[in-house]
Amino acid sequence: MNQVKRPIIGVALMLGAMAVLPGIDVIAKLLGQQGMPILQVVWARLALGALMTLPFALRIAGPKALWPDRPWYHTLRAAFLVAATFFFFLSLKWLPIADALAIFFVQPLIVTVLSAFVLREAVGPRRWIAVAVGFIGTLIIIRPGIAELNPGSWLAFGAGVTLAFYFVMTRAISGRAHAMVTMFQTSLLGGLILSAGIWWVWVWPSPTQWAMLAALAFIGTAGHLLIVRAYDHAEASLLAPLAYTEMITSVALGWLFFSDFPDAYTFLGVAILISCAIYISMRERANGQVSAPKAQAQP
Numbered sequence: 001m002n003q004v005k006r007p008i009i010g011v012a013l014m015l016g017a018m019a020v021l022p023g024i025d026v027i028a029k030l031l032g033q034q035g036m037p038i039l040q041v042v043w044a045r046l047a048l049g050a051l052m053t054l055p056f057a058l059r060i061a062g063p064k065a066l067w068p069d070r071p072w073y074h075t076l077r078a079a080f081l082v083a084a085t086f087f088f089f090l091s092l093k094w095l096p097i098a099d100a101l102a103i104f105f106v107q108p109l110i111v112t113v114l115s116a117f118v119l120r121e122a123v124g125p126r127r128w129i130a131v132a133v134g135f136i137g138t139l140i141i142i143r144p145g146i147a148e149l150n151p152g153s154w155l156a157f158g159a160g161v162t163l164a165f166y167f168v169m170t171r172a173i174s175g176r177a178h179a180m181v182t183m184f185q186t187s188l189l190g191g192l193i194l195s196a197g198i199w200w201v202w203v204w205p206s207p208t209q210w211a212m213l214a215a216l217a218f219i220g221t222a223g224h225l226l227i228v229r230a231y232d233h234a235e236a237s238l239l240a241p242l243a244y245t246e247m248i249t250s251v252a253l254g255w256l257f258f259s260d261f262p263d264a265y266t267f268l269g270v271a272i273l274i275s276c277a278i279y280i281s282m283r284e285r286a287n288g289q290v291s292a293p294k295a296q297a298q299p
Contacts, residue, residue: 010234011242017226018246020219022097026253027216029092036209037201038090039194041216045085047191048217050184056225057184061177068185069176073169078189080166085190088159094152096260098250102141102270103156105244108277109134110164111171118168127283130276137272140265179228240281244274 028041057065068074091100109131116123142153170182177185205213230239247270254260262270 007234007238010230010232010239013226013230013233014239014242015245017223017230018243019249020226021223021246022101022250022253023219024216024223025088025092025097025101025250026257027212027219028089029097029258031209031212031216032089032093034209036203036205038086038093039201040198040203041089041213042082042085043191043194043198044213045216045220046082046187046194048214049221050187050191052217052221053180053184053187053225057181061181065181065184068182068189070173073173074185075189075193077166077169078186079193080162080169081186082190082193084159084163084166087155087162091152091155091159094150095156096258096262097254098247098260098262099141099266100152100156100159101247101250102262102266102273103138103153104160104163105247105270105273105277106134106138106157107160107164107167108280109138109273110161111167112280114164114168115171119172124283127280130279130283134273134276134280137269137276139269140272141269143265179231180225183224183228236281241278244277247274 024045028038028045031041032038088100088104091103095103112123112127112131115121138157142150142157251262
């Protein structure tokens with residue numbers, strides 16, 4: 001039996017997810033400032049996240065949830081997610097959270113480009129124009145040659161690019177498994193990939209840091225669960241634009257915890273990027289192309 005759609009519930013769940021997910025970035029930045037290796041933070045995000053999503057995956061798919069049907073394909077997907085998360089968390093060493101997230105918003109534009117050349121999807125001239133304008137928005141935020149060269153800007157851009165590859169691979173297998181099962185499998189594989197080398201950089205966390213790592217994984221799991229449930233109640237065309245309300249929380253938390261506040265150029269670039277991304281999403285919807293859900297978009 002199909003679940004009854006309740007759009008207002010879907011909207012509320014999506015807004016709730018966008019309100020809590022930037023907490024991941026706050027904790028990652030704080031742990032980085034305390035000297036914890038970023039690779040270790042990423043490991044905790046995925047390994048502990050896999051433990052937290054395991055009960056949901058087993059409830060949905062039973063023992064089949066424990067391993068994907070195409071291990072090498074999913075391992076490559078997980079590797080892209082690991083890279084994206086590492087780049088984004090590392091960018092926070094140099095950038096305020098809101099600035100890093102603003103540059104990371106380039107990801108929907110990269111997905112459009114990759115969809116045309118990798119998935120052979122039709123991309124019309126209006127969407128290509130939106131991609132070009134969106135990249136101008138990214139340049140306004142980064143301001144190469146004008147602002148001081150900041151490695152964090154390029155790391156955040158790299159996070160958006162690598163996550164775009166992850167999304168394209170996800171789009172290619174859309175519908176083969178429940179989103180929660182896929183999320184568990186991706187976290188599991190990512191945790192296993194990092195476990196092979198994490199001990200070379202391991203710093204034993206204090207009790208407070210263990211609590212912070214657990215909170216990071218819990219926020220990520222809870223936020224993604226809210227998003228999965230949101231898509232059960234409302235259409236992607238309604239929910240996709242709401243994902244950008246995450247920027248509001250990021251600005252607020254950056255100011256509260258680190259006294260950071262984006263400048264006017266960042267806000268202008270964000271406005272351009274979000275406008276272009278929403279337009280691309282609307283065009284894809286009109287053409288019957290469904291983007292990968294936002295459930296995995298936050299590193």
